[in-house]
Amino acid sequence: MSEVLRTDGWWRLRRAGDSTLQVALTAVGWFGLALTVLVLALREATFAWQPIVVVAAEAHTLLFGAPVWAVVLIVARRWLTAAVAVVVLGLVVAVEVPLYVAATVDARGAELTVMQANLRLGRADAADLVRTVRTRGVDVLTAEEVTPQEHERLAAAGIATVLPYEYAQPRPDSHGVVLYSRYPLEGARALSGFQLGAVMATVRAPTQPVTVVAVHIAAPYPQSATGWGRELSRLRADLAGLPKSEPVVVGGDFNSTYDNAPFRDVLTDGFRDASDESGSGYNATYPADAWYPPLLAIDHVLVRHGDAVAVHTVTVGGSDHRGLIARLRVDSPAQLAG
DSSP states (O other): OOOOEEOSTTOEEEOTTOOHHHHHHHHHHHHHHHHHHHHHHHHTOOSOOHHHHHHHHTHHHHGGGHHHHHHHHHHTTOHHHHHHHHHHHHHHHHHHGGGGSOOOOOOOSOEEEEEEEEOTTTTSOHHHHHHHHHHTTOSEEEEESOOHHHHHHHHHTTHHHHOOEEEEEOOSTTOOEEEEESSOEEEEEEOSSOTTOEEEEEEEOSSSEEEEEEEEOOOSSSSOHHHHHHHHHHHHHHHHTSOTTSOEEEEEEOSOOTTOHHHHHHSOTTOEEHHHHHTOOOOOOBOOSSSSOOOBOOEEEEEESEEEEEEEEEOOTTOSSOEEEEEEEEOOHHHHHO
């Protein structure tokens, strides 16, 4: 007589005639399906509780199993849960595919190439970074974890020959932030309320001024995620306070991926993530010093009153982050006036 273990409905581990393989596939499929549903739910969580923040940040990787679980359940002939898995797969596609679809570019103003780079506690290779800035035609560099010593090394490596203007807040450990520019800076100031630093200035680009913000959001792990959530809210408020009619670019280490809802909440008042808008996909930047490829896209460039034409990552020698380079086209004065 075949063993039958059941409670009610579809919650049956073994049906009459099931093989051991089918039972194993069912267990794997159910576990994967439950995990996928959980991750999709945590993507929408707005409160900063560390376990939720960490799992949501990994959503892009975890959701890649969705088609596998659907196939496993089909092979196991669990038709009802296989149908549920297919529906869930559709939700995953709806979440992931837009990252690879470029928005229409209609800005006709100045082109601005922005690079975002975390310099790993001042350990990044200054000469390599300057070489990248020069060869990639970078106009603005937002840099974090710039120690006083690293700031001096960048100067010695000739950063001023390509980006002669700067607003520097070099500090020990991970607290230094510097904004470098090819064009003159005006109204530069530090923003308060950010543990690891944030600065802002107006870049006098050839056709119109662009406000640029460089920011380093506190990490949600291993520290408490409370400060992380508070700083994202603070940044959102600071950005909302800027004149609505001016182009704004934000570059930084947000310690957040697009799958963290508090990060997506920053994308209000016309702000868009350059990677998403350009259709360049998931530009993972961290960790860049491991044996495996980077898994987390925590470095971002945001833009308002402009379009992202192309975004890609580059190696920054000595850093545990890849650099992020965004080629932007900001709105022209005529567009802004209209």
